Amino acid sequence: MNDETIHDDVRAYYRDAARTRGTAPGCDDRFGASQYDSDTIADGTSTAANLSMGCGNPFAMADLRPGEVVLDLGSGGGLDVILSAKRVAPNGKAYGVDFLEEMLGIARANAAEAGVSNVEFLHGMIEDLPLPDASVDVVISNCVINLAPDKTPVMTEIARVLRPGGRVAISDIVADDGVAPSMSGAEWADCGAGALQKGAYLELMTSVGLVEPSIEYTHETSPGLNGAIVRATRG
Numbered sequence: 001m002n003d004e005t006i007h008d009d010v011r012a013y014y015r016d017a018a019r020t021r022g023t024a025p026g027c028d029d030r031f032g033a034s035q036y037d038s039d040t041i042a043d044g045t046s047t048a049a050n051l052s053m054g055c056g057n058p059f060a061m062a063d064l065r066p067g068e069v070v071l072d073l074g075s076g077g078g079l080d081v082i083l084s085a086k087r088v089a090p091n092g093k094a095y096g097v098d099f100l101e102e103m104l105g106i107a108r109a110n111a112a113e114a115g116v117s118n119v120e121f122l123h124g125m126i127e128d129l130p131l132p133d134a135s136v137d138v139v140i141s142n143c144v145i146n147l148a149p150d151k152t153p154v155m156t157e158i159a160r161v162l163r164p165g166g167r168v169a170i171s172d173i174v175a176d177d178g179v180a181p182s183m184s185g186a187e188w189a190d191c192g193a194g195a196l197q198k199g200a201y202l203e204l205m206t207s208v209g210l211v212e213p214s215i216e217y218t219h220e221t222s223p224g225l226n227g228a229i230v231r232a233t234r235g
């Protein structure tokens with residue numbers, strides 16, 4: 001499969017999810033479901049929470065502080081952006097980037113419902129971020145990087161938009177070293193087939209200028225595939 005076919009499959013999958021509000025067909029146990037506790041969900045909006053299709057809780061790992069600028073890669077229904085915006089208020093800001101106008105529309109409506117105004121949802125690719133160099137304090141993402149056919153431009157863009165000392169706090173699906181997940185189209189969008197192996201993931205982060213990279217497994221999603229917390233700092 002070429003990269004454009006994968007992007008088209010992922011778009012089709014999430015367009016369906018946007019239309020059905022999160023009930024797109026696919027793997028039985030999608031990445032072990034959301035890792036949010038009820039207090040966190042109560043702080044967002046139920047609509048955003050219902051559409052959350054992540055595999056972790058990057059917002060909780062990110063240790064956000066008032067005044068910071070946060071960027072969520074693949075913002076979907078907007079839950080992680082809304083929660084982050086509340087944490088960095090009043091002077092901070094949370095951006096979400098997504099390549100589907102349908103998801104951006106839902107996220108903007110959810111942010112309005114949650115009463116947060118320090119948010120901006122931008123149309124774009126995580127491989128080509130619509131933000132200037134060194135403009136972000138923290139990059140978060142919830143189960144989206146595994147969807148990218150080529151992770152190198154994604155990591156290069158993360159390093160570009162982060163300020164020196166800026167942080168990465170990402171939930172993702174990571175494959176054990178030596179495990180090559182299968183690559184049919186539907187499985188790429190829904191079952192972690194695009195997951196990078198742990199060693200390659202760590203090497204890639206270092207190669208783009210991220211320092212002290214770490215990957216901590218949180219739960220196994222299928223044999224050889226793991227929900228994981230990915231951290232690093234911009235050198």
Ligand SMILES: C[S@@+](CC[C@H](N)C(=O)[O-])C[C@H]1O[C@@H](n2cnc3c(N)ncnc32)[C@H](O)[C@@H]1O
Nearest residue numbers: 014052053054074075076077098099125126142
């Ligand atoms: C797992 S969901 C979003 C999770 C979201 N953070 C949440 O918890 O609600 C994935 C989202 O990433 C978007 N996406 C996937 N690949 C993308 C890419 N290459 N560039 C931009 N957005 C992408 C999809 O459209 C979808 O809305």
